[in-house]
Amino acid sequence: MDWLREHPDVRTIRVAAADLNGVARGKRVPARFAQKLSEEGTKFPFSVLNLDIWGEDIENSPLVFESGDPDGLLMPTERGFLPMPWLDAPTGLLPLWMFHPDGRPYEGDPRQALARVVDRYKAADLVPVVATELEFFLIDDSGRTLRVPPSPRSGKRRTGGEVLSLRALDAFDQFFTTLYDACEMMDIPADTSISEAGPGQFEINLMHQADPLKAADDTWLFKMLVKGIARNYGFAASFMAKPYEAWPGNGMHMHFSILTKDGRNIFDDGGEMGTDALRHAVAGCLRAMPGSTLLFAPHENSYDRLVPNAHAPTGIGWAYENRTAAIRIPSSGPKARRIEHRVAGGDVNPYLTVAAILGAALNGIEDKLQAPAPFKGNAYDQQLAQLPGDWGAAIEAFDTCPDIRRIFPEHLVDNYLMTKRQELHYMAELSDEETVELYLDTV
Numbered sequence: 001m002d003w004l005r006e007h008p009d010v011r012t013i014r015v016a017a018a019d020l021n022g023v024a025r026g027k028r029v030p031a032r033f034a035q036k037l038s039e040e041g042t043k044f045p046f047s048v049l050n051l052d053i054w055g056e057d058i059e060n061s062p063l064v065f066e067s068g069d070p071d072g073l074l075m076p077t078e079r080g081f082l083p084m085p086w087l088d089a090p091t092g093l094l095p096l097w098m099f100h101p102d103g104r105p106y107e108g109d110p111r112q113a114l115a116r117v118v119d120r121y122k123a124a125d126l127v128p129v130v131a132t133e134l135e136f137f138l139i140d141d142s143g144r145t146l147r148v149p150p151s152p153r154s155g156k157r158r159t160g161g162e163v164l165s166l167r168a169l170d171a172f173d174q175f176f177t178t179l180y181d182a183c184e185m186m187d188i189p190a191d192t193s194i195s196e197a198g199p200g201q202f203e204i205n206l207m208h209q210a211d212p213l214k215a216a217d218d219t220w221l222f223k224m225l226v227k228g229i230a231r232n233y234g235f236a237a238s239f240m241a242k243p244y245e246a247w248p249g250n251g252m253h254m255h256f257s258i259l260t261k262d263g264r265n266i267f268d269d270g271g272e273m274g275t276d277a278l279r280h281a282v283a284g285c286l287r288a289m290p291g292s293t294l295l296f297a298p299h300e301n302s303y304d305r306l307v308p309n310a311h312a313p314t315g316i317g318w319a320y321e322n323r324t325a326a327i328r329i330p331s332s333g334p335k336a337r338r339i340e341h342r343v344a345g346g347d348v349n350p351y352l353t354v355a356a357i358l359g360a361a362l363n364g365i366e367d368k369l370q371a372p373a374p375f376k377g378n379a380y381d382q383q384l385a386q387l388p389g390d391w392g393a394a395i396e397a398f399d400t401c402p403d404i405r406r407i408f409p410e411h412l413v414d415n416y417l418m419t420k421r422q423e424l425h426y427m428a429e430l431s432d433e434e435t436v437e438l439y440l441d442t443v
Contacts, residue, residue: 003081004034009090013081015042017074017096018110018220019049020416021298022349023442026096034081037094043071049098049108050415053299053442054426058418063108072098072106079217085182086228095217107409110351111213117359117407118212124366126266127259128358129338130215131208135250135346136226137243138172138200139236141440144433146243148200149235161197161247168195169202179229186225188218197311198247208255212354219252219350227441239346240439241297242304249305249312250346254357255330257338258365267337272320274329274337276368281339282318282327283371284364284403285357289316289326289343291401292356293387294394294420296344300427301439303390305345308380313343315384317375324379326387343387347443352408352416359407395420 004010013034016026025048029037047063049072057064074096084091098106105112121128140149140157148157151171162168169176176193183190189207196203206218223239230237242249258266258281267278297306305312313326320329328340339361344353363369375382388394398404399417430438 001035001038001081004031004092007083007090007092010092011089013037013092013094014084015074015094015096017044017049017098018349018351019051020108020110020349020352020412020419021051021053021443022110022220022223022351023051023053023055024224025049025051031092034092038076041073041075041096044074044098045069046072046098046106046108049106049110050419052419052423052426053438058415058422061415061418063415071101073101074098077111077217078213082187082221083185084228085185086225086232095221107411108415110349110355110412111216113408113412114213114216114351114355116409117355117362120362121258121358124362125261127210127261128212129208129210129257129259130212130354130358131206131255132215132219132350133203133205133251133253133255134219134222134239135196135201135203135252136237136239137198137250138175138202138230139238139243139440141236146436152233159199161199161201162195163197165195169193175229175233178232179226182225182229183222186221188222188225190222196248198244201247201250210259212358216350216354236440238440240436240443241299241302241345241347243436243440245304248310251305251312251342252344252346252348252350252353254341254344254354255338256341256358256361257336258361265335265337267339268334269337270334272331272334277365278329278337278339279371280364280367280369281361282364283369284360284362284367285327285339285341286316286318286371287369288356288360288363288401288403288407290388290397291404292360292398293343294398294416295352295356296348297391297394298349298420299347299439299443300391300424301435302345302347306387313379314387315379315382316387317379317382317384318371319374319376319379322376322379325375326379329374347439356404356407360403363403363406391420391424395424
């Protein structure tokens, strides 16, 4: 409530929670009801967090007709009220997560799923430190063909990718300046930005932090913010995995290390190779990778990104300082020894992705799994086991993976499977143009 008192011009509030696809579901509420929302929360049907990508109910879901479509209780997260700088009128956003009416966490809520993994780390006296890197395209989607928007500075369109080009960044300097100012307002720790390999493609890193829930919140809010600011400049920002067939797709790389309660990095052995704990964590991530692919590549378009020689991993392997690997150990000082997980696309639900990666790593540490030898050279030339090659295969791998059912509640797993099977069925009816139109803004 302090934020609202400091911003008396705010007249409306949005309350929102992330559904299984990471889409914000919520309500618009007059600001005069803010105190009641803060203290008592609000209600949505449980089924709202289990809608498909079109926003439709899941057919035959027990959450809908079978149970009478009952309400869950949505309470504010630790984040409190935030500004929504992309809207014209001063507006507050109150992020929520879902509980049962008796106060129990709702197991179908993706944020609650991540909290469950974090609780496992707390029980082991460990603290995960997490950072995400997000790639996105700026796109002129006003015509039938997607293309790079004209620079607000020069009015010119650049048709090719320019890796680490200051000229490409400067062409959209007004947009990035506004975006960084908005990140400051929303307490999103945006760090370095670079231009990427695709036309109008950029990457922004979010700073590492010893709070996986806030890291996932920041990632979810950042995607919402980037899309909103871009529309104010007359173009789209898209985290869609592969909007252009001929160019690399969007990834969401996640870096993590694990600390003891006294702040010691359990991956740090004082040298470049890291500890046994690092290799156990790597082994856990590799073992869970086939079953986790549906979370890292949740949509039909996601699999257009996961192809050889397209700057996205296809093989299940790890390496030191190698960007062709699914799991990379970056060069760093020993105290900063960490794992970079490179499989996820920009189109993911960050709560489920962070939960899947941290949960798999902890499984590996608990089981003292032995990682295979790291490879050297080009991953695409190695004889590695492969990720599921299409959406249907990934759905089946998710269904049968023991690690997935160890990380996530059965209820969430079942809901997610129903959602993805329904989407798989109905996506077959869409043309390529309709597919792009669906995913460009929603993911």
